[in-house]
Amino acid sequence: MSKSVSHTDLINRSAADVRAAIRTGAYTGQTSGLAAGKLQCNLAILPERFALDFLRFCQRNAKPCPVVGVGDTGNPYLPTLGHDIDIRRDVPKYRVFRDGVLTDETTDITELWTDDLVTVALGCSFTFENALQRNGIPVRHVEMGRNVPMYRSNLALVPAGPFAGEMVVTMRPIPENKIAAAYAISGKYPQAHGAPIAVGDPGDIGIADLAQPDWGEPVDIRPGEVPVYWACGVTPQNVLLDAKLPLCITHTPGHMLIADVAEDAETTVLNTK
């Protein structure tokens, strides 16, 4: 392992530089705010025999599960997402699940890689959060230095093979006069969950108490603000765990794959016109 570097050291470096620091083990932290303007990705690695159903599941549930890249079976490189991306080493931290149980957290999955594995990269909310902020719409959990609050909803997913369940959603309080803008801005990023899936009363989508998120931390809702809900990238992770695959590898939340693709590109394929 090379000399370790901090998040601050990497803040203005390119996606390739950040991945290089991750690959050597010099950086194993969260990727929020790194390689600004580049697409960051949720990760699901699974045995090939489940990959067709998983892609069908993602197509049918594109808001929580926007597919932005798919590797060839057994091939750890992802050339459509970036130059020289080796998915075995270029994510800061991975979670390894066996039969639906977390068995390991690691910074390198080279020894777990087999000819049978397929990588699926999925869009993540960093993309539209950056766009909201650029457009003067507050993102409360960022302001408060917290993880976004995430909730199990009662919104049924469209099943495919062993994959099914309910959607996980994130909540961001938005000033009432900026809700329309929040819809319009995030709606431009279908590769990153797109427009909100609900607004207002949490009970309408099966959430009992906004102060008690299922993941992440609660945030303040100020006078004049309304809770707005977006589809969340934890959804596919949850669904994968429930399916109890013999092996499944994901990123550790917040520790994303950083692509060379621009987050506002029309497609998530490098160099595609």
Place this chain on the structure above:
Amino acid sequence: MSKSVSHTDLINRSAADVRAAIRTGAYTGQTSGLAAGKLQCNLAILPERFALDFLRFCQRNAKPCPVVGVGDTGNPYLPTLGHDIDIRRDVPKYRVFRDGVLTDETTDITELWTDDLVTVALGCSFTFENALQRNGIPVRHVEMGRNVPMYRSNLALVPAGPFAGEMVVTMRPIPENKIAAAYAISGKYPQAHGAPIAVGDPGDIGIADLAQPDWGEPVDIRPGEVPVYWACGVTPQNVLLDAKLPLCITHTPGHMLIADVAEDAETTVLNTK
């Protein structure tokens, strides 16, 4: 077969009504202009063992191959695209290819259906053409009552498994002062090829002569107009044929699957918020 109906008889009918006329065999014609506002789809039906690679291919080449629906293996129904869609009977005309050779054209594939087949529905250019026309941008081949001119380009596709080749493009002449609007309007429909892939000199993308399209018919380019090129849904058909699958079924050009999904819906999954 019931009493036949004409395109005119169906012009103001719902998608369900049009599919019902198709299912009974009363209508076997082109679907352009029918069920206005509903998504129309290109069709690829193939054996399951090729489906994962085909979906990878479509993900990597999303502009020519925008996936809008995928059936379960062996299941001829497509509930995410519409109520009671039976893909064996609800398309006006099908083409059957064996080992890359056209062996049959038929209005019903019930006898060919097996437990091994997977249906992939892909977006089609009717969607953005309707939007261009609504916004006052001329669509020449429609004005001239012709099929859109289609050309083999030299734009390489990103391969996946047995699927590879070059992009097929359509050309529409656009007045120079409306090109930016044409990009903006069609760019709103990523499920239907999105924004153009090139503009101007056909030689830049390997087209020798616009007057001699590889499919469809040439159209007039008037003074002040510039040729604009979009990714074309013939691309996946071509690629499927080149892969010489033992069996592959497509729609006959212009004879599309009509979904219940609105063509401007955020996702192509029915009732998804």
